[in-house]
Amino acid sequence: MRYLVFLPIFLSFLFADDGFSTKADVAPVNNQLYIKECGSCHFPYQAGLLPANAWNKMMANLENHFNSDASLSPENFQTISKYLNDNSAEKNMQYKRSNRIVSSLNANQVPDSISTTPYMIKKHREIRKDLITQPEVKGLFNCMACHTTADKGNYSERDIKIPNFGKWED
Numbered sequence: 001m002r003y004l005v006f007l008p009i010f011l012s013f014l015f016a017d018d019g020f021s022t023k024a025d026v027a028p029v030n031n032q033l034y035i036k037e038c039g040s041c042h043f044p045y046q047a048g049l050l051p052a053n054a055w056n057k058m059m060a061n062l063e064n065h066f067n068s069d070a071s072l073s074p075e076n077f078q079t080i081s082k083y084l085n086d087n088s089a090e091k092n093m094q095y096k097r098s099n100r101i102v103s104s105l106n107a108n109q110v111p112d113s114i115s116t117t118p119y120m121i122k123k124h125r126e127i128r129k130d131l132i133t134q135p136e137v138k139g140l141f142n143c144m145a146c147h148t149t150a151d152k153g154n155y156s157e158r159d160i161k162i163p164n165f166g167k168w169e170d
Helices: 002-015 032-038 052-059 074-086 096-104 118-123 129-133
Strands: none
Touching: 032 074, 052 074, 096 118
């Protein structure tokens, strides 16, 4: 009987890293202003996909945000900056992907984007370039093109479906 108490703990440990966990890989986006402002042009990336120094670098150059002017009002800038910093990867280390992104960076490394972090480069190294650059995907920046549950903060391999290729099997 006493072993039944430990069974749920053991099972959560056993399945935590292989896609059976119900916890998201990164904390889902929960800021409506961020979704409205940033999500109006692209997928509203989870703050836990970059460390604070990278978000700060990106926010400091919104007038040239990946060749677009993404300038914000001072009030919206402050609110979104605070959200990104408060929820950045190093502050969400309990989430698997946030932890691995931070762990992949060298000391003082400030990535320019999520797709340039060593962790993301490593995770996508086996995918043929033509699958990543095809019109339906466009590049690594377009998470939702292949990660069907990315909007929920779940980037599990079991939920990957690459356009014109199908389900990803590692």
